[in-house]
Amino acid sequence: MKSKGxxxxxxxVALVLVSMVGMALFSWVNANLQSLYRIQQVQKRHEAVRNAxxxxxxxxxLQQIQGDIEVGLYRFKWEAEALAEPMDNTRGLKxxxxxxxxxxxxxxxxxxxxxLVATVKLNQTGYKQVREPVWKSWE
Amino acid sequence: xxVMGMKKYAGFTLLEMLVVLVxxxxxxMLLMQGxxxxxQLKTQFVNQIDxxxxxxxxxxxxxxxxRSLFPAGKESPYVFKGQKDSxxxxxxxxxxxxxxxxxxxxxxxxxxxxxTVLYYYPxxxxxxxxxxxxxxxxxxxxxxxxxxxxxxxxxxxxPAKFDFxxxxxxxxxxxxxxxxxxxxxxxxxxGIKEAPIPITQQFDF
Numbered sequence: 001m002k003s004k005g006x007x008x009x010x011x012x013v014a015l016v017l018v019s020m021v022g023m024a025l026f027s028w029v030n031a032n033l034q035s036l037y038r039i040q041q042v043q044k045r046h047e048a049v050r051n052a053x054x055x056x057x058x059x060x061x062l063q064q065i066q067g068d069i070e071v072g073l074y075r076f077k078w079e080a081e082a083l084a085e086p087m088d089n090t091r092g093l094k095x096x097x098x099x100x101x102x103x104x105x106x107x108x109x110x111x112x113x114x115x116l117v118a119t120v121k122l123n124q125t126g127y128k129q130v131r132e133p134v135w136k137s138w139e
Numbered sequence: 140x141x142v143m144g145m146k147k148y149a150g151f152t153l154l155e156m157l158v159v160l161v162x163x164x165x166x167x168m169l170l171m172q173g174x175x176x177x178x179q180l181k182t183q184f185v186n187q188i189d190x191x192x193x194x195x196x197x198x199x200x201x202x203x204x205x206r207s208l209f210p211a212g213k214e215s216p217y218v219f220k221g222q223k224d225s226x227x228x229x230x231x232x233x234x235x236x237x238x239x240x241x242x243x244x245x246x247x248x249x250x251x252x253x254x255t256v257l258y259y260y261p262x263x264x265x266x267x268x269x270x271x272x273x274x275x276x277x278x279x280x281x282x283x284x285x286x287x288x289x290x291x292x293x294x295x296x297x298p299a300k301f302d303f304x305x306x307x308x309x310x311x312x313x314x315x316x317x318x319x320x321x322x323x324x325x326x327x328x329x330g331i332k333e334a335p336i337p338i339t340q341q342f343d344f
Contacts, residue, residue, distance in 0.1 A: 018166055025173050032180055039187055044320075050198075051325040058286070058309055058327050069290070072312050072323045 045118045048110045052076055052120060061104040062086060062126025075111040080104040086126065098131045190317060197274045198324060200234055200259070201246065201313065205326045207232035209241045210306040210334040217243045217263070219307050221285050221296030224248040226311070227263065231330075234271075235261040248281045248315075255281040257315065276316040286310040288332075305332035 051074060059067070061080035068077045086102030104126050110118045151159075209229045211217040219228035225247035233242035245260035247270070254277055258270040285296035285308035293299075296308045309332070313324040 014162070018169075022169055022173075029173065029176055029180065032184075036180070036183055036187060043191065047322070051323065054310070054325045054327050057329075058290075071325060072284075072314060073321060074323070074325075 044112075048074060048112060048117050049120055052108050052110045052118070053122065056106060056108060056122060056124065059106075059124075060126050060128075061106055061124050062100070062102055062128045073112055075114075077109040077111065078106050080106040080124065080126070082126075083123075086128075089127075096131075098129050098133060099127045100130050102126045186318070194317060197257075200273060201257075201324060202326055203232045204230045204234055204244060204259075205246070205311055206329055208307050208328045208330075210331060211241070212334050219296065221283065221308065221311070223282050223284075223294045226283060226285075226296070227260070228307070233261075234259060246283075248283070250279050253277055255279055255315070257281075274315065276318070278316060280321065281315045284312040284314075286312070306334060307332040 051071075055069075055071060055074075055076050056078065059078065066079040068075070070076075081104060083103045083105055086100045088096035089099045089101045091097035102125070104124045106122050106124050108120050108122070109116055110120070207230050208219065209231050210219065211229045215229075217227070217229050220226065225245060227243070227245035229241040230244050231241060232238050233240075233244050236242040243263040245263055247258045247260065249256050249258060254275050256272055257274040259273050260267070260270050262269050285293045285298075287293065287298070287304055288309050290309075292312070293308075297304050297306075307328050310325060310327045313326070315322045315324075
């Protein structure tokens with residue numbers, strides 16, 4: 001007897017082929033979506049890090065060795081560690097100046113909406129005036 | 140019989156045609172959906188790249204000019220003035236003049252219908268109304284805040300009710316939007332915050 005229409009086998013093969021192609025297409029699209037999401041996340045993190053670096057410029061680690069401050073969307077939590085004992089600054093050849101200075105390594109945790117988005121480490125100088133200038137009289 | 144048989148099996152039956160048509164339409168529908176999805180994805184990617192490139196420029200312009208704020212003399216019309224939607228003063232790194240020359244400039248956020256637009260004023264001396272559009276976003280979120288040396292934040296600079304502050308704030312916080320996302324730039328002002336005392340005054344015994 002001659003067969004009419006498709007056999008079951010043919011139908012199954014066709015369906016499997018269609019579904020395989022569809023799956024491949026969707027997984028490709030999905031991979032693209034994920035990479036887009038990742039790019040957005042990285043961009044946000046970089047923005048946060050830039051703001052944190054700027055914020056740390058306003059901090060003198062010798063005065064504030066650690067802290068936790070909210071600025072707009074962000075919360076910066078930092079902890080500085082002296083790489084060496086702070087020492088007197090020099091002033092030309094005449095000896096010590098008015099300040100003590102120190103080199104610090106500061107670790108900053110950046111939070112956005114209570115969620116840690118990035119941690120950065122930076123080296124900073126700290127300073128503190130410890131002596132008053134001495135004015136010599138003119139006569 | 141032979142002729143009859145030939146007649147019977149030449150071409151497809153109606154059922155076969157129907158099945159084929161249904162399958163073809165199903166598959167093409169799936170493909171079309173996939174295609175439109177891919178197009179959508181493409182526009183998203185283009186937007187993203189746009190944001191990255193243009194956004195980097197916009198941020199750089201705002202940051203570099205604001206970071207290099209410079210205090211003006213006491214009598215000057217360009218003493219720093221900060222409102223919650225604009226600030227003006229002198230900068231060492233203006234966008235329109237040479238770097239290293241104190242130049243009057245102004246940044247302002249203006250609400251226009253359903254949008255907020257960030258403007259840069261390049262020529263406060265000659266044409267005070269001339270402005271360059273730098274950035275825009277939907278909605279009316281957008282403001283500027285100013286931080287004093289003690290870490291407190293204010294809506295205006297100099298603060299409305301206040302004792303003594305330096306002419307320039309320690310830091311400026313810009314809040315805006317990029318597409319749907321809130322965006323903030325924190326800028327610390329480098330260099331001196333108060334105009335130096337003129338030499339003639341300094342040695343005025």
